[in-house]
Amino acid sequence: xxxxxxxxxxxxxxxxxxxxxxxxxLVEPLQAAFDVGPATVxxxxxxxxxxxxxxxxxxxxxxxxxxxxxxxxxxxxxxTAAAALTASSPDLRTLRVGVFAVGVASGTYFVSAVPLIGxxxxxxxxxxxxxxxxxxxxxxxxxxxxxVSVVAIATxxxxxxxxxxxxxxxxxxxxxxxRRADRVxxxxxxxxxxxxxxxxxxxxxxxxxxxxxxxxxxxxxxxxVSVMLARGLAPGTxxxxxxxxxxxxxxxxxxxxxxxxxxxxxxxxxxxxxAFTAGVFGLTVFRGALALGAISVLLGYTIHGLFPAxxxxxxxxxxxxxxxxxxxxxxGLSIAVEASGSGVVGALVEAGxxxxxxxxxxxxxxxVILGLAAALYWTDxxxxxxxxxxxxxx
Numbered sequence: 035x036x037x038x039x040x041x042x043x044x045x046x047x048x049x050x051x052x053x054x055x056x057x058x059x060l061v062e063p064l065q066a067a068f069d070v071g072p073a074t075v076x077x078x079x080x081x082x083x084x085x086x087x088x089x090x091x092x093x094x095x096x097x098x099x100x101x102x103x104x105x106x107x108x109x110x111x112x113x114t115a116a117a118a119l120t121a122s123s124p125d126l127r128t129l130r131v132g133v134f135a136v137g138v139a140s141g142t143y144f145v146s147a148v149p150l151i152g153x154x155x156x157x158x159x160x161x162x163x164x165x166x167x168x169x170x171x172x173x174x175x176x177x178x179x180x181x182v183s184v185v186a187i188a189t190x191x192x193x194x195x196x197x198x199x200x201x202x203x204x205x206x207x208x209x210x211x212x213r214r215a216d217r218v219x220x221x222x223x224x225x226x227x228x229x230x231x232x233x234x235x236x237x238x239x240x241x242x243x244x245x246x247x248x249x250x251x252x253x254x255x256x257x258x259v260s261v262m263l264a265r266g267l268a269p270g271t272x273x274x275x276x277x278x279x280x281x282x283x284x285x286x287x288x289x290x291x292x293x294x295x296x297x298x299x300x301x302x303x304x305x306x307x308x309a310f311t312a313g314v315f316g317l318t319v320f321r322g323a324l325a326l327g328a329i330s331v332l333l334g335y336t337i338h339g340l341f342p343a344x345x346x347x348x349x350x351x352x353x354x355x356x357x358x359x360x361x362x363x364x365x366g367l368s369i370a371v372e373a374s375g376s377g378v379v380g381a382l383v384e385a386g387x388x389x390x391x392x393x394x395x396x397x398x399x400x401x402v403i404l405g406l407a408a409a410l411y412w413t414d415x416x417x418x419x420x421x422x423x424x425x426x427x428x
Contacts, residue, residue, distance in 0.1 A: 042207055089141045160346040253393075255280075282335040309332060311400040315397035
């Protein structure tokens, strides 16, 4: 029955993450459909990530009172309705509401599903989170091709009608599996919200590692095609490299989830952040499909490898009775910072700054933060000591 629940989560995360990443290949069609510029579309796209962040802090309290499994089902219901609203948007205002609601659904899902995975597989957290992330990344890889194919025969609205239908089907499948899984023991909600607040050092440490890199990635991948066009590539090649960047995340989730259970955790995370920083800088220096393709692989692998590593780091540093609530607070605060990346990039570009200058500045900022994190680690000022986990494999 544990496998049934986990399988249901893999189906749901594919659909949930598709809803988050589908906007990147839709930037150009949305600009044309609503006759707006990159700053406006960047702000709209940012709403899905602000929506992802919004429910996480309230849910850090709710998860001390309500079952994680029930909240997963609620997230699927929200996504079904939100995608339908987005598909039927008659104007930009309604579109904003729909996009924001899609984000709320994804945020609700992830803060309940990730701790649930830790509950189902306490001895293999990194590996199972990595597989879960791989399923999510498959959606990101599929999104550009699906969008191009659907828009070629219909409109951008059809993409969201399909998303709504898929959300309904996967939610019903998980709910049915949940009813049949009554024999799987479930940890009761931990009614200790004060303990959640007491884990602030773990939250800040996790944010130091992920927030800046996530901010840059949000600004980059939503404008990835535009960035590649500015580097002199043809539209077809630019779209292909967006797919390449997402495709690199598939082995990254899988491998990183396993490696973080085996390697010294903090140095591993620092290495990923450093490689990602180098990739962002390289994007502003090199030209040509071959060089930019290699950089796309580097960026996609490192940023997506960072996600399961950070989730495992935070979950492993937390006591069981406050794990779900604290993870919700950590992810909510982190994504609140990350979400503005697209809007900031869009505003800077519309103000006249070229993409190369914007991302070169971002790379410099990441280098400073990386140096700070490394200094804190080497002076033993992080809340969780470095470790090598000896997870039991089966």
